[in-house]
Amino acid sequence: MTDSKNQVTRRGVLGTGAALTALAGTGVLARTPAMAAPSAATAGGLPVDLIVNGTRHQLSLDPRTTLLDALRDHLHLTGSKKGCDHGQCGTCTVLINGVRKNSCLSLAIMRTGDEITTIEGLGTPENLHPLQAAFIKHDGFQCGFCTPGQICSAAGMIAEAKKGMPSAATEDLSAQQAALGPAEIRERMSGNICRCAAYPNIVAAIRDVSEGHTG
Amino acid sequence: MREFTYERAADAKSAALAASRPGAKLIAGGTNLLDLMKVDVETPTHLVDISRLPMAEIADANDGGLRIGAGVTNADLAADRRVRERYPMLSRALLNGASAQLRNQATTGGNLLQRTRCYYFYDTSKPCNKRAPGSGCSALEGINRIHAVLGATDACIAVHPSDMAVAMTALDAMVEVQPSSGEPRTVALADLYRPVNDKPEMETTLSAGDLITGVTLPPPPPGLQVYRKVRDRASFSFALVSVAAVVDAEGDHIRGARVALGGVAHRPWRAAEAEKALAGARNEAASFAQAAEAATAGARGHGHNDFKIPLAKRIVARALSDFASKMGKG
Numbered sequence: 317m318t319d320s321k322n323q324v325t326r327r328g329v330l331g332t333g334a335a336l337t338a339l340a341g342t343g344v345l346a347r348t349p350a351m352a353a354p355s356a357a358t359a360g361g362l363p364v365d366l367i368v369n370g371t372r373h374q375l376s377l378d379p380r381t382t383l384l385d386a387l388r389d390h391l392h393l394t395g396s397k398k399g400c401d402h403g404q405c406g407t408c409t410v411l412i413n414g415v416r417k418n419s420c421l422s423l424a425i426m427r428t429g430d431e432i433t434t435i436e437g438l439g440t441p442e443n444l445h446p447l448q449a450a451f452i453k454h455d456g457f458q459c460g461f462c463t464p465g466q467i468c469s470a471a472g473m474i475a476e477a478k479k480g481m482p483s484a485a486t487e488d489l490s491a492q493q494a495a496l497g498p499a500e501i502r503e504r505m506s507g508n509i510c511r512c513a514a515y516p517n518i519v520a521a522i523r524d525v526s527e528g529h530t531g
Numbered sequence: 532m533r534e535f536t537y538e539r540a541a542d543a544k545s546a547a548l549a550a551s552r553p554g555a556k557l558i559a560g561g562t563n564l565l566d567l568m569k570v571d572v573e574t575p576t577h578l579v580d581i582s583r584l585p586m587a588e589i590a591d592a593n594d595g596g597l598r599i600g601a602g603v604t605n606a607d608l609a610a611d612r613r614v615r616e617r618y619p620m621l622s623r624a625l626l627n628g629a630s631a632q633l634r635n636q637a638t639t640g641g642n643l644l645q646r647t648r649c650y651y652f653y654d655t656s657k658p659c660n661k662r663a664p665g666s667g668c669s670a671l672e673g674i675n676r677i678h679a680v681l682g683a684t685d686a687c688i689a690v691h692p693s694d695m696a697v698a699m700t701a702l703d704a705m706v707e708v709q710p711s712s713g714e715p716r717t718v719a720l721a722d723l724y725r726p727v728n729d730k731p732e733m734e735t736t737l738s739a740g741d742l743i744t745g746v747t748l749p750p751p752p753p754g755l756q757v758y759r760k761v762r763d764r765a766s767f768s769f770a771l772v773s774v775a776a777v778v779d780a781e782g783d784h785i786r787g788a789r790v791a792l793g794g795v796a797h798r799p800w801r802a803a804e805a806e807k808a809l810a811g812a813r814n815e816a817a818s819f820a821q822a823a824e825a826a827t828a829g830a831r832g833h834g835h836n837d838f839k840i841p842l843a844k845r846i847v848a849r850a851l852s853d854f855a856s857k858m859g860k861g
Contacts, residue, residue, distance in 0.1 A: 362537065379537040379578070382565070402566050409632055417636045421562045425537055426580055473631060481610040484626040484766065489615040506766035507630025 365428045369437025379425050384408045386424035395435035395464045406508035407465035410434050416472025435464035450521035458512035466508050470522045473504045496526040532568050539580040543709045549579045551711035551740025560637040563645040595750035601640030601743045620756035620775050624698035627760045630767045640743035642695045649689035660686050661731040676835035682796040687731030692769050697793035701775040705747045711740030724798035754779030759850045770794035772843045778854040780814045802826035819851040
């Protein structure tokens, strides 16, 4: 996913002011307000200390800035995606102190001092996280937009299941640990929408990792 | 999102005081408040962050009940061993609400105070008495499939969206409140929500600055507990109708019962008439049908939501008959 210097990519173009000016009047520019997000007013912002993927960042942010916008627009970690921006699609899912949450429904300033893990911190192209490898093996995506959220969510979900947390699909609430069969995985992953409907393959990939077949 | 100033509260008292100022709002999980701020339905000018206050403990109470800190997340509450063993209907209700990500973020106090998901409340281009008092109710003559059939007035037919609060209502939960000045007080959850929806902009009996610090559950009532929810999809969806029920029965005889409904009214709806019908009744299908009728007495549909009335009856009867089968009958 690294942008090559010699390649023109949509992200590269949208991220460059000069390029934006060049595109004025074209249909491409109409897309930019949604991509740029409403957190531009950082002048006179408040100090926000975020630990993202093990690195500490001291930012000055408008208090309105969501964690998602801070990650994407200020730290340029664009793996976490903005889908609905209302906590309904799950594509912005990150791990906060190891727990999966919707980064779009969290103010960055409220996350000061928290450890945040995004898809960029889970694995690298050279050293994939087991879930990333399993999603490739099982073809757990089509367009890929929801994939970072699916994978972060799955990582959090497997940790929850290991801690013995139940779900609505858990028949016996007194059980120490629920076996992650397909029904459990589907229920526990219902906060992540895939409009390509790659669900069967997503479930297969997660099952592979939760059962220890991969990694 | 409108501009606001931000502070992190040092303790409950100062949080309540800060939140009593005009335009100020408390924020903990933020899953509902930020959602509404993004669409200009909530426009606080100052946010008081209470997410770091030490309110995330669940502790055994002296009377055999449980005290739940207002900051306990929905996920942690649902997973707590004591809740799973002694208040399984609460665990079930929580697990059937929202998504795992939201449950990891949303808090107990915030869940009680969440706003309706009526589409007209969210749509600032439409009249809505709850959002803009006096402007009218768009749902009355609009799309009202998800709306109330009990306790509503023509001022507003929106429903309270919580699952958790329905189970807590059946469990006779008490709510601890820290006011902006003075000593903390305790209010029954049944008295937290206004009885009739005549002033829809006023949803609770709390005053400006009142901070919910915790919820206490009395010892679990005798009998079996169930939470049953019907919704448009299998997961991550608000209730069309839900029921939280406790039935204490011995053989053919029902000693007592508690029934609360969700998705049907502006507040969690305790079905007192159904409880009366069940107390002392025979543990059989005819009693369940009678209780179901009593639970929906006075129900009024508005067109698209007419189906909720027979649906509520069937869910109540079904939940009750589940008990009978668990106890080795029918």
